[in-house]
Amino acid sequence: MPSAAIVTGASRGLGLALCADLLARGYAVAALARTQGEGLPKLAESHPGQLHWFSADLSDPAQQDSAIELALTSLPQGDRLLLINNAGVVWPVAQAGHYDDNALRHALSLNLMAPMVLCNRFLAATGAWNDRRILNVSSGAAVKAYAGWGVYGSGKAGLDHFSRHLVVEQAASAKPVRVAAVYPGVVDTDMQAEVRHAAPEQFPDLPRFLALKQEGALDTPEAAAGKLLDYLLSDRFGEQAVVDIRALP
Structure with missing residues (x-):
């Protein structure tokens, strides 16, 4: 039976690397991103019919409301389906009292x-x-x-706690879904490059x-994507609601 995945923030960095690794593992992938960037067309060309x-x-x-239904239109019905919520933004990097309100709302959304x-x-x-x-x-x-990361850290803390709720709810389900919020470690992405341009004050x-x-x-x-997917596809995935990938044996 075919396996499939939905990946958000798929056009660059960790998201693009996750798509490439999943394709190499034989998954059909629905990639969600604002633009294709340079990487997704190349992946689609090398994996015809496998990436959408x-x-x-x-x-x-x-x-947000239409994304899952849209992605599912491209994926074959099979045995395993993954959702990887990877899309995110680190801005605004600023301390309270200095936020751009629109950037704050955008980030939390x-x-x-x-x-x-x-x-x-x-x-x-x-x-x-x-x-x-x-x-x-x-x-x-x-x-x-971290001073200056109040918006980013608060959003991720909320995501962690939401994941804990999902784990509790799914444990009582007749057909439980495995869920975890995972810390990938510090990855050399555009987000890190943006952080390095933050105002020191x-x-x-x-x-x-x-x-x-x-x-x-x-x-x-690529290294981070491999670690995340090895864990996601393992029998251990879902045993803990929140996991730091660096702390796994």
Whole structure:
């Protein structure tokens, strides 16, 4: 039976690497992103009929509502279906009292509201699949406070706690879905590059993040994607509601 996956934030960085790895593992993939970028067309060309891109701005509530149903139109009915909520934004990197209100609303809509809506729609629409799994890509910022990351960290903390609720609810389900919020570690993506351009007076931990890049301490997106998928597809996935991938044996 074919296996399939829905990946958000799929056009670059970790999302693109997740799509490439899933395709290599034989999955049909519905990729959700605002644009295709340079990577998705290349993946589609090398995996004809296996990858389907859908334009979706998941900060927009109307597009949140339709994303799962749209993605499912492209995927073959099979045994296993994955939802990977990867889309996110780190901005605004600023301390309270200095937020751009529109950036704050945009960030919380994309980082928290979108995965909640997509999970809701996914659970409602995919009962025919035998093995359903949801990976919510979270961050250590959910539990550690950084000055300047109040918006980002709060969104991820909310995502963690929502994942805990899903685990409790699914445990009582006749056909439980496996769920976890997972911290991928520090990955060399455009998001990290944006953080390195934050204003030092708003983000006092900036030197630490500059040093991580200079010292080669960042995972590549490909390495991080491989770790996440190995865990997502393992029998252990779903045993813990919130997991730091670096803490796994």
